[in-house]
Amino acid sequence: MSLLSVRNMKTDIGQYAVLHDVSFEVPEGGVFVLLGRNGAGKTTTLRSIIGLWKPSPGSVTFRGEDITALHTADIARKGIAYVPENMGIFGTLTVDENLILATRNGRFDAARLARIHDLFPALAQFRDKQAWSLSGGQKQMLSIARAMIEPRELILIDEPTKGLAPSIVDAMADAFREIAQTTTILLVEQNFAFARALGRDMAVIDDGRVAHAGSMDDFAADTALQDRLLSLSV
Template identity: 90%
Template sequence: MTLLTIRNMKTDIDQYVVLHDISFDVPEGGVFVLLGRNGAGKTTTLRSIMGLWKPSPGSVLFKGEDITGLHTADIARKGIAYVPENMGIFGTLTVDENLILATASGRFDPARLARIHALFPALEQFRDKQAWSLSGGQKQMLSVARAIIEPRALILIDEPTKGLAPSIVDAMAEAFREIAQTTTILLVEQNFTFARSLGRDMAVIDDGRVAHSGSMEDFAADTALQDRLLSLSA
């Protein structure tokens, strides 16, 4: 079943055309990975899905409903969460306060909070610490935790491993595998090893267009295609 459908999406930022013609389908369940070189348009794609930038023309369908042009808050209420590259946490608030702000009711659901603490034990250990004092990996965990503190059908996650130590990357991969059992993840990632270990389906964006899409297994087996689209040998 297709959860998210992107068709002929074009996004202009000021006088620049960033996305020329983006089309792909995200199936329900698992991890879908968007790959591409720096500046290819991956982040712009996520921001356009969330309504932070307005695609025109083109369409974004979520569960078959056209959400193109909706306000970001309305898109979020339909069950989509966004974890930006800059993490989007509040440094002067505690870990718990950051999580409470992400709830609809202003209260924790005990079962969901327990699940988050099981996924990210450091967030339980440092519940009363201000977010600015956390390590880079812990801040990233908090950012993801904010996205799943409420039930979501889809989470858009932008470059979660950037600047993280290998041990933290491994822990993040395990957490994402667990999350993907109940929530679809659309992941933008530069670390191909991390992306390959998680992704079931994928697309490569190059110069604002989808240059390739298919299964991650097939793409991972085609080193010539990887070198051509991602310059991995470099």
């Protein structure tokens, strides 16, 4: 059974039909990547899964349970976290305060916090600094750490490498590999090299529909398909 199943999802935003018929399966474990051009519907797909926008018709199933009609908070309690493209951190709060705010009871689990500090040492170094003072890469690390501070089975991450320096992107890839050993990641990403290095399975969304789905290895080997769907030469 797939960890997450998206079936025939159609999402309208106001008068605009953004997703027309999106279906894909996310297996448990590793990194599943959603690719696509700007404006193809990738972010809308993530926001529809987490319940910020409601698909109609269509369904989202998590571990065999239909979660389509649930509120976002209830979906999160099922073990799903969302890291938005804008990071969703609080600039005037410290690193530790941002993490505490993401816990259920206002207290750190020492083991989970230690793991986060192992993955992102800068967050340990700057625990008492306000989040606005962090670099772009450190802010992205904090946003991912907020999603990990409680046990999660699935993390939805939207464009984590956007605007980051190559050295930070490499460090982020190492962290994602470590995270994916215990938590499934559904990743939206424009950086194909980053996506290719991490992804096991993938789907391409084009004009609000899934234009291709399969293994990342097969897609990476087919340059003609890449050019057709992503306008890339890899």
